[in-house]
Amino acid sequence: MIRVLEQIIHDRGQPSEIVMDNGPELTSRRLDQWADERGIRLHVIEPGKPVQNAVMESVNGRLRDECLNQHWFLSLADARRIVEDWRLDDNQVRPHSSLGYRMPKEVYQQLTRSFDDFNHVGVSE
Numbered sequence: 001m002i003r004v005l006e007q008i009i010h011d012r013g014q015p016s017e018i019v020m021d022n023g024p025e026l027t028s029r030r031l032d033q034w035a036d037e038r039g040i041r042l043h044v045i046e047p048g049k050p051v052q053n054a055v056m057e058s059v060n061g062r063l064r065d066e067c068l069n070q071h072w073f074l075s076l077a078d079a080r081r082i083v084e085d086w087r088l089d090d091n092q093v094r095p096h097s098s099l100g101y102r103m104p105k106e107v108y109q110q111l112t113r114s115f116d117d118f119n120h121v122g123v124s125e
Contacts, residue, residue, distance in 0.1 A: 001025060002034050009038075017041040019053050062090070 005018075018035070020026045022044050035042045045052035067086040073079035095101040 001028075001031060005034075014038060015040060017043050019043045019045065019056070021045055021050070021053065022047060066090075 009015075016039075018040055020042065027044075032042065050057045063083075063086065067083060071079075071082050073082065090104070092103060092105045095103055099107050
């Protein structure tokens, strides 16, 4: 889990907080130590309250319905490849109604440009 989180931080930057349920994959002293060393707050939702992390519940449901329930994985490498293909399609190809029928990558790039423009206002070159 820490290896995956490190890759996400490398790609997208470090969050101040990670919201998660209290499943066994996310409860360990090592993860707590890692987050503390990086200054990241781990916010664990209350048991039986998935609405406290509704966005991830929605993503997990789509992943399950559109990918995991549709494939028979032959190996861990096969599962990684199939899930990564689904992730790329979901983020870079398929428009989402909740984003005005735009792709998440497109929205992210627009927000990043807006943020960069905001940070450069009034800065002389």
